[in-house]
Amino acid sequence: MWRRVASLSPLVSSSKSRLLNQVQVAYGFNAWQMFSTQVLNPVEGGVSDSRRTPFVTFVLGGPGSGKGTQCTRIVETFGFTHLSAGDLLRREISSNSENGSMILSTIKEGKIVPSVVTVQLIQKAIETSDSDKFLIDGFPRTEENRIAYERVIGAEPDIVLFFDCPEEEMVKRVLNRNQGRIDDNIDTVKERLKVFAELNLPVIKHYSKKGKLYKIDGTGSEDEIFERVRPVFAALRYPVLF
């Protein structure tokens, strides 16, 4: 089990009670359980488990809004580990796993893969990584995704980025992407836009209500957009709280 390392930026929570609420939500029962484990299982010179609860950022936005592009910049500048839900699913297809053909047809149609599959891939990627700060890109796509993640991982994300971009611009970018993706065609993009509006926007609203959402204007050049993203991460502090 991990220990939490990052405090939240004052930009995210300005009032004491909101911060307390976030701390309670984030630590809840798990923190107590973790503390008990450390007390009950001491090892020479310290606690038995030195791993820390990772700092998790969900990165959301419509197809082609620039999630992956900006994640690469955040990784370069702030040292996060990038986990793209779409990439994890595409890797499952390439590795001929038992779910491969189901994932392939779901992606082709622009629909959403069952949460149990995606959450398991994310969980495995987090657990096998030494990193303590993750960007989870393209997840959660639905309320079902979000609830499944919170149940399995036992925590909410610390912050959520949302790249807000007009549909016209997103379609243009996707159709120019040229990376051989089976879903980069006009029919699938139309379906993905529909799925985004119907299923992803409610998730974005949920995090907005919780005060965790950073809405970023996703128009302009990659550099211009990154200059809007930079202050979000530059303001984060990482003291050890336990």
Ligand SMILES: Nc1ncnc2c1ncn2[C@@H]1O[C@H](COP(=O)(O)OP(=O)(O)OP(=O)(O)O)[C@@H](O)[C@H]1O
């Ligand atoms: N600001 C920008 N201006 C123009 N093109 C951009 C910009 N940002 C990204 N792109 C290009 O648009 C395409 C889509 O970007 P990207 O792959 O980052 O989007 P995404 O949100 O991850 O999309 P998807 O959800 O489909 O994976 C890429 O070819 C990328 O190079």
Ligand SMILES: Nc1ccn([C@@H]2O[C@H](COP(=O)(O)O)[C@@H](O)[C@H]2O)c(=O)n1
């Ligand atoms: N949580 C998710 C994420 C992705 N998918 C499927 O993969 C496609 C591509 O995702 P990108 O993030 O790379 O754009 C997406 O359209 C879905 O079909 C998913 O099911 N669940």
Ligand SMILES: [Mg+2]
């Ligand atoms: Mg992407």
